[in-house]
Amino acid sequence: LAPRDLEGLRVAVSAGGTREPIDPVRFLGNRSSGRQGVALAAEAAARGASVVLVATNIAGDVLADARHPSVRIVTAGSAAELADAMADAAADADVVIMAAAVADYRPVAVSDRKLTKESGGIPSIELVENADIVASLVAARRPGQLIVGFAAETPEDQDELIARARRKQQRKGVDLLVVNEVGWERGFESADNAVHVLGPDGAIAGEASGTKRAVASAVWDAVSDTLSSDRT
Numbered sequence: 398l399a400p401r402d403l404e405g406l407r408v409a410v411s412a413g414g415t416r417e418p419i420d421p422v423r424f425l426g427n428r429s430s431g432r433q434g435v436a437l438a439a440e441a442a443a444r445g446a447s448v449v450l451v452a453t454n455i456a457g458d459v460l461a462d463a464r465h466p467s468v469r470i471v472t473a474g475s476a477a478e479l480a481d482a483m484a485d486a487a488a489d490a491d492v493v494i495m496a497a498a499v500a501d502y503r504p505v506a507v508s509d510r511k512l513t514k515e516s517g518g519i520p521s522i523e524l525v526e527n528a529d530i531v532a533s534l535v536a537a538r539r540p541g542q543l544i545v546g547f548a549a550e551t552p553e554d555q556d557e558l559i560a561r562a563r564r565k566q567q568r569k570g571v572d573l574l575v576v577n578e579v580g581w582e583r584g585f586e587s588a589d590n591a592v593h594v595l596g597p598d599g600a601i602a603g604e605a606s607g608t609k610r611a612v613a614s615a616v617w618d619a620v621s622d623t624l625s626s627d628r629t
């Protein structure tokens with residue numbers, strides 16, 4: 398039986414991967430399935446939290462794992478929609494987890510009509526940078542609110558992985574950072590995951606590998622530990 402250590406906690410979790418429209422039928426996207434974020438939402442609910450899950454482009458069978466009376470699901474498509482939905486969800490959350498894979502760039506112009514070969518020439522897509530959602534959540538942070546970021550990295554080795562993660566944690570101003578190594582066969586789209594969790598001091602506060610639910614459980618353990626050490 399899951400512990401009820403998150404009883405009374407209100408949490409907001411983003412999951413999935415954004416899609417940046419190019420024209421009515423095409424988008425720039427990524428391979429995030431949303432499984433890790435869905436597992437985080439399900440685990441939080443099982444441990445007593447009330448959860449808003451902001452789902453971006455998650456397949457129905459994956460999203461079904463988040464079905465629980467204490468999970469409210471909101472959907473968002475692009476990074477801009479996700480930013481709005483997370484700002485709303487975070488406004489009354491005690492813990493915010495940004496597990497979604499957000500596109501760094503979006504097309505400058507979205508065509509109202511499908512681009513075709515007849516449009517002429519070899520097409521190029523001009524891009525503009527998306528705002529960093531988690532950075533704005535940190536800027537708007539409520540007193541006592543804990544914010545958790547994710548980092549998906551393809552490092553040369555373990556030392557580089559942790560060093561990059563620490564820099565990201567500081568740059569974004571998040572309290573905890575969950576870092577996972579991804580590759581063609583690892584992390585995205587797969588059922589299993591392996592992560593390190595950096596605590597508020599940058600030290601490794603947790604490690605887990607296995608199913609995404611097992612990883613979710615370790616992330617919530619680290620959150621729970623951080624909340625109880627803040628209170629003492």
Ligand code: C5P
Pocket residue numbers: 476495496497498499500501527528529530531532545546547548549
């Ligand atoms: O910089 P990078 O994309 O690796 O950072 C990953 C973390 O930042 C994740 O928590 C992701 O959800 C978040 N992010 C964001 N807004 C962006 C890009 C990433 O909130 N535009």
